Amino acid sequence: MYTTYILLGSNLGDSKKYISDAIAEIAGRLGTINAKSSLYQTASWGKHDQPDFINQVIELKTSLNPEELLKGVLEIENIFGRQRLEKWGSRTIDIDILLYEDQIVNDHDLIIPHPYLSVRRFSLMPLSEIAPDQVHPISKKSITELLLELTDDLYVKRLT
Template identity: 65%
Template sequence: MNIAYLLLGSNLGNSIKYLSDASKLITQRLGAVTSASSLYQTASWGKNDQPDFINQVIAIGTELGPSDLLKGVLSIELALGRERKEKWGSRTIDIDILLYGDQIVNESDLKIPHPFLHERRFCLEPLCEIAPKLVHPSLNRPFVDLLNDLSDSLFVKKLS
């Protein structure tokens, strides 16, 4: 069994429902959710002229390898109406593979750890909430240290 950390995000429609539906499909198709962060309202990153996102990090136990996990994630995004029209554009659902155990994957269509993970507050805050002792596998630094040293000042607010 491998532990993978996924970032769920949505800024179109009923974002909270999209995240909930994504978690259910992930459990059915990819592996059981073993922990889930709070929901966070976050400013859009990379393209600022769009609605705020709702984000959440989940950990799953999966038997799938990284490539099959990616295929499953993409099929769930498609099932939930994800349309890829523009980079960093608004979307019903976005599911990013942040980490897959302590593996480093560097393929043309898959990079693990996620290449921007250590630069994004909206990833690090929920990740540190559920895995405060986790260490970045290629930077060899605890994620809490990366969060404390972060220069990203975009809006991130935990929802109650």
């Protein structure tokens, strides 16, 4: 089994339900969920004229390789009506593979670690909650270290 960290986000409709339902689909199709961060309300990143997001990171144990995992993630996004109309636009669900073991993947359709992981507070904060000592395979820094060095100051609030 391989350990991977996945970020879920939504800013359309009942975002909390979309995330919860997507996590259930992930557990049913892709592997076993070992940990879940809190939910976070976050300012939109990259495109600011849209509603805040709800984000959550999960730790998934899977037997799938990165390409198979990506295929499964995209299928789940389609189930929930994900439409890719504009870069960083609003969405019912967004599922990103942040890390997959200590692997580095740089294919046309898949980049691991996620190329924006180390510069996005909304990714690092929930990830640091469940995997603070996890090491980024390129920078060789822990998630905690990356969070401490982060210059992104967009709003990120942990929800209770």
